[in-house]
Amino acid sequence: MLKVRVIPTLLMKNVGLVKGVRFNSWRRVDTVLPAIKVYNMREVDELIVLDISATREGRDLDYESVSEFSGECFVPLTVGGGIKSVIDIRKALLAGADKVCINSAAYENPKLITEASEKFGSQCIVGSIDFMEESPGHYVCYANSGSKKIDVDPVSWAKELERLGAGELIVTSIDRDGTMTGYDLTILKAISDSVKIPVIASGGAGSYGDMLSAIREGHSSAVAAASIFHFTEQTPLEAKKFLASNGVPVRKFRIL
DSSP: OOOBEEEEEEEEETTEEEEEETTEEEEEEEEHHHHHHHHHHTTOSOEEEEETTTTTTTOOOOHHHHHHHHTTOOSOEEEESSOOSHHHHHHHHHTTOSEEEESHHHHHOTHHHHHHHHHHOGGGEEEEEEEEEEETTEEEEEETTTTEEEOOOHHHHHHHHHHHTOSEEEEEETTTTTTOSOOOHHHHHHHHHHOSSOEEEESOOOSHHHHHHHHHTSOOSEEEESHHHHHSSOOHHHHHHHHHHTTOOBOOOOOO
């Protein structure tokens, strides 16, 4: 079994970091650079930084900012927001990103995933699936930071993203985002069992136990979280210790 990763997610909006509930990210919590410096010391495995207003505002990812904070980031960095073309992906990678997260553009131009994976390698391309449960057992994908409904089943879309060439998926429950009530284990398991590429659980983590459930019951390869690290005393390092104590293989950490 591959070692499980613990990945903080940072949502960037107009330079600052924000967080809210169900994709209504209104609460300012920090700025990007200080947060990255803190996480460098907390032994995170990776970081995800998403410019959540870029697509809605019809603008590019802030490559200058990516270049600035990638220089201070000592772990693999995934960035997303406003990515529409292979040129955009190249700019993000040249700015210092290790991976690029693609959501809205993949629905509009699925070939972008294939072109990007062929050009830069599938390990650079993270397919993003944001979803809601419209009725019991019925899930639907959303684009544009949760503002645009896409009449596609998340499991089917996960299979398609894998076929197109994505090397990894991040699966986010809009319903549970920011609620700290636990991940949606049903859809996580369905997606993880339907693809061979790694699946990152996102949306709803409120405890280390939720992370363990995402791995054991949701069959996820990694866990991403934001609110738990912003608004509680829980940390990525303690999360890794908890997972390790429960038999989950994690990357090495210092025993303090």
